[in-house]
Amino acid sequence: DEPVTAPVELAAPAAAPESGLEPARTTLDARLTAVVGDVEIQRAGTDRWVAASVGDMLHAGDAIQAMVGGSATVTLSAPSSGGFDIEAGTTLRMPAADEAPHVSAVSGHVTARTSPDADGASLELGLPPGTLVLTSDATGMAAATVFVDATGAAVDVTDGLVALEREGSTRVALPPRRWTRFRSDGAVRSSGESGPVPELLEPADAALVR
Numbered sequence: 711d712e713p714v715t716a717p718v719e720l721a722a723p724a725a726a727p728e729s730g731l732e733p734a735r736t737t738l739d740a741r742l743t744a745v746v747g748d749v750e751i752q753r754a755g756t757d758r759w760v761a762a763s764v765g766d767m768l769h770a771g772d773a774i775q776a777m778v779g780g781s782a783t784v785t786l787s788a789p790s791s792g793g794f795d796i797e798a799g800t801t802l803r804m805p806a807a808d809e810a811p812h813v814s815a816v817s818g819h820v821t822a823r824t825s826p827d828a829d830g831a832s833l834e835l836g837l838p839p840g841t842l843v844l845t846s847d848a849t850g851m852a853a854a855t856v857f858v859d860a861t862g863a864a865v866d867v868t869d870g871l872v873a874l875e876r877e878g879s880t881r882v883a884l885p886p887r888r889w890t891r892f893r894s895d896g897a898v899r900s901s902g903e904s905g906p907v908p909e910l911l912e913p914a915d916a917a918l919v920r
Contacts, residue, residue, distance in 0.1 A: 742785075
């Protein structure tokens with residue numbers, strides 16, 4: 711029988727020395743490259759939601775939400791390389807200018823993927839349990855499907871190098887063609903071979919941020 715590969719907990723990277731400096735203000739170059747149905751954007755500092763269109767840029771602190779029947783693709787070109795496909799009921803939020811430069815999944819169903827034509831390309835997605843990091847290797851892009859709800863997140867890895875970095879804990883390497891379900895505190899709840907991922911039903915706090 712073939713051995714079963716489970717998530718592997720790795721030693722946490724050494725913390726950077728304290729410099730006394732404020733975090734660098736980094737922004738992402740994010741653009742909507744596909745919009746289907748009802749998709750809306752909330753600009754940072756406003757309560758208003760406006761209809762999204764192909765070509766719209768997403769700026770620091772903005773949120774994007776796919777409503778019933780809606781879907782969209784957010785493509786990043788700097789400093790990350792890749793993008794996110796979001797389905798109905800999904801909310802993504804861009805980082806504020808002084809936050810870590812990764813998009814966060816507030817709720818829903820997201821497919822994350824690195825650029826297919828760049829070996830070593832990386833992409834990060836903030837989740838309740840930690841930061842999901844995808845890195846392309848010589849065989850091609852990294853890709854994973856993510857489900858987020860009030861109980862945590864489930865990650866189904868398709869290809870490439872994928873890991874969950876948990877603050878104050880060990881880093882979990884996630885092998886391809888397996889799913890892993892995490893509690894919101896980062897603990898692994900269950901894992902198995904790819905296929906139907908356990909459905910997450912409880913709505914996350916602020917899942918609808920409007």
